[in-house]
Amino acid sequence: MGRMIFLIGESLVNLRRNALVATGAILAVFISLTLAFGALVVNELLRLNTIGWQQGTHIIAFLKDPDQGGLDAASQVAYRDEVMAWEEVETVHYVDKAGAYEEFKEIFSSRPELIEVTDPLKLPASLRIELQSIDLYRDVQFRLSADPVVREVRSFGEQIEQLSTISRVLNVLGWGLSLVLGLSAIILISNTISLAIYARRNEVSVMKLVGASNWFIRVPFLLEGLIEGVVGAVMAVLTVWLAARNLNSLGETIQLITLNIPARFFFRWGVVLVLFGATVGVAGSLLGLSRHLREVDS
Amino acid sequence: MIRLDSVTKVYKGGTVAARDVSLNIRRGEFVFLVGPSGSGKSTLVRLLLRQEMVTRGTIWVAGKDITRLPAWKVPYLRRSIGTVFQDFKLLSTKTVSENVAFALEVIGRPRSAIRSQVEQVLELVGLEDLGGRLPDQLSGGEQQRVSIARAFVNRPLILLADEPTGNLDPTTSVGIMRILDRINRSGTTVVMATHDHAIVNAMRRRVVAIDKGQVVRDERGGGFEKAREAVEPNGAPSPQQNLPLSPDSDKPTLPHMDS
Ligand SMILES: Nc1ncnc2c1ncn2[C@@H]1O[C@H](COP(=O)(O)OP(=O)(O)O)[C@@H](O)[C@H]1O
Ligand SMILES: [Mg+2]
Numbered sequence: 001m002g003r004m005i006f007l008i009g010e011s012l013v014n015l016r017r018n019a020l021v022a023t024g025a026i027l028a029v030f031i032s033l034t035l036a037f038g039a040l041v042v043n044e045l046l047r048l049n050t051i052g053w054q055q056g057t058h059i060i061a062f063l064k065d066p067d068q069g070g071l072d073a074a075s076q077v078a079y080r081d082e083v084m085a086w087e088e089v090e091t092v093h094y095v096d097k098a099g100a101y102e103e104f105k106e107i108f109s110s111r112p113e114l115i116e117v118t119d120p121l122k123l124p125a126s127l128r129i130e131l132q133s134i135d136l137y138r139d140v141q142f143r144l145s146a147d148p149v150v151r152e153v154r155s156f157g158e159q160i161e162q163l164s165t166i167s168r169v170l171n172v173l174g175w176g177l178s179l180v181l182g183l184s185a186i187i188l189i190s191n192t193i194s195l196a197i198y199a200r201r202n203e204v205s206v207m208k209l210v211g212a213s214n215w216f217i218r219v220p221f222l223l224e225g226l227i228e229g230v231v232g233a234v235m236a237v238l239t240v241w242l243a244a245r246n247l248n249s250l251g252e253t254i255q256l257i258t259l260n261i262p263a264r265f266f267f268r269w270g271v272v273l274v275l276f277g278a279t280v281g282v283a284g285s286l287l288g289l290s291r292h293l294r295e296v297d298s
Numbered sequence: 299m300i301r302l303d304s305v306t307k308v309y310k311g312g313t314v315a316a317r318d319v320s321l322n323i324r325r326g327e328f329v330f331l332v333g334p335s336g337s338g339k340s341t342l343v344r345l346l347l348r349q350e351m352v353t354r355g356t357i358w359v360a361g362k363d364i365t366r367l368p369a370w371k372v373p374y375l376r377r378s379i380g381t382v383f384q385d386f387k388l389l390s391t392k393t394v395s396e397n398v399a400f401a402l403e404v405i406g407r408p409r410s411a412i413r414s415q416v417e418q419v420l421e422l423v424g425l426e427d428l429g430g431r432l433p434d435q436l437s438g439g440e441q442q443r444v445s446i447a448r449a450f451v452n453r454p455l456i457l458l459a460d461e462p463t464g465n466l467d468p469t470t471s472v473g474i475m476r477i478l479d480r481i482n483r484s485g486t487t488v489v490m491a492t493h494d495h496a497i498v499n500a501m502r503r504r505v506v507a508i509d510k511g512q513v514v515r516d517e518r519g520g521g522f523e524k525a526r527e528a529v530e531p532n533g534a535p536s537p538q539q540n541l542p543l544s545p546d547s548d549k550p551t552l553p554h555m556d557s
Contacts, residue, residue: 003406006403202387202389202390203389203400205387206387206389206400206401206404207404208373208376209347209376209381209387210376210377210381210400210401210404210405210448210449210452211373211374211375211376211377211378211405212373212404212405213370213373213405213406214369214370214373216404216405216406217404
């Protein structure tokens with residue numbers, strides 16, 4: 001216990017001694033994880049708003065209920081098999097009325113008032129159609145629209161193409177930048193550790209001489225890197241969380257799309273990112289230690 | 299306690315700093331390593347501490363072959379060896395007491411034990427009243443006594459001293475030698491590298507002379523120079539002998555030596 005306090009105290013002294021470089025390292029972790037987390041959030045927003053499309057659905061055919069002149073549930077399943085046999089169609093997924101309501105609840109989980117006023121029975125069953133090739137959507141859409149058992153056909157051909165391009169670019173940018181910045185964060189942290197070792201070379205040399213164990217010598221430096229990584233990560237998580245909350249209040253005014261991301265998402269990824277920051281910190285420390293600790297003569 | 303068996307050390311670049319050195323030092327001995335500058339004294343000290351690896355040969359310390367010690371065990375070797383250097387190696391931002399306590403803190407001793415051990419050892423080196431001073435508020439001799447206190451606070455089996463009086467004037471050196479003598483009388487094996495004639499001649503302990511990395515003389519009760527002084531009648535009334543250093547002039551007992 002006393003030993004732990006001693007070690008933590010030593011690493012805090014280190015941090016204070018090279019506050020400027022440590023700040024730089026923390027900022028690098030912060031920026032890189034903010035970008036990574038931002039990319040994740042944008043991704044999640046796209047996913048929430050395009051749940052149907054993301055699963056590879058190119059066309060949705062909403063089916064009439066039996067009382068509107070449509071098929072009953074068993075015949076709807078048979079109809080699915082019929083459509084599946086079409087040449088242009090890769091696969092068809094049937095979502096019954098209960099499934100439609102479940103999906104609705106997930107999409108609008110942040111708007112309980114909307115869910116409350118929606119009658120589960122009003123949501124139509126549908127066929128989610130994946131095509132052999134997205135280019136074929138016009139033909140299939142036309143054929144479906146002409147069928148009297150179909151209430152409405154929606155195709156996402158163009159939107160899918162655009163959105164998937166945007167999301168790909170965003171992802172590559174976000175992850176690429178955060179990878180580069182993450183690497184530079186490791187290097188910056190290893191530099192703060194090198195400086196800390198240099199500033200404390202006399203102490204380290206005496207420690208080696210009187211027989212301090214290797215881990216005892218390393219732990220304050222590892223803790224220093226760990227603190228830098230965790231502080232940067234916590235700042236990144238808080239920043240993205242606050243930004244998303246503001247975005248959400250903006251989203252209240254925009255109908256039909258949701259900008260609300262569940263707290264569960266933030267918690268899960270927040271924990272992952274803080275652990276990642278800790279890993280970056282420890283990796284940076286180990287790099288700094290491996291480069292410079294040996295050079296301290298004992 | 300210490301045994302070297304045909305130890306050879308060749309540095310990168312080809313300097314042979316130890317050449318087929320064999321030595322046997324028993325528990326409780328006081329041994330001077332003497333020889334001109336560059337003869338290889340410090341190299342032997344560094345080999346004993348595993349700061350350097352032997353090129354050939356074997357070194358046993360307290361029954362263990364330290365040339366085969368895995369790196370992670372080296373700290374435990376060093377806990378059984380106290381070290382004192384010419385340049386003291388004190389931490390300038392820590393007080394005398396803190397410098398000594400540091401040696402115990404970093405090997406994980408409990409705080410409660412540290413305080414009393416530090417007090418005892420500062421008393422042993424005669425610095426009980428200066429515990430709160432910083433190193434640069436002390437004379438060279440006092441600083442070296444702090445460094446001896448730090449080396450001895452963990453009650454090591456062996457004390458290695460590399461030119462401990464190299465930066466000190468003769469009178470101050472006498473005080474340092476008295477402390478080393480006292481530590482040796484407590485049962486600690488002391489090995490001291492030096493080129494200080496006066497001290498070696500006054501102490502009359504075992505002398506191992508090194509030249510160009512080789513042991514050229516190993517003599518009990520010897521002087522710095524070969525034979526000449528040793529053969530003088532009744533043990534050489536050289537001026538150095540008048541220093542109040544000879545083993546019989548001073549028989550202090552160490553406090554708390556039972557460990
Ligand atoms: N790290 C080293 N690398 C190469 N040569 C060294 C190194 N240390 C000492 N030497 C050489 O080894 C020889 C013995 O040095 P040293 O053991 O320091 O002698 P002493 O302590 O007796 O003055 C000298 O020639 C010195 O130049
Ligand atoms: Mg030397």
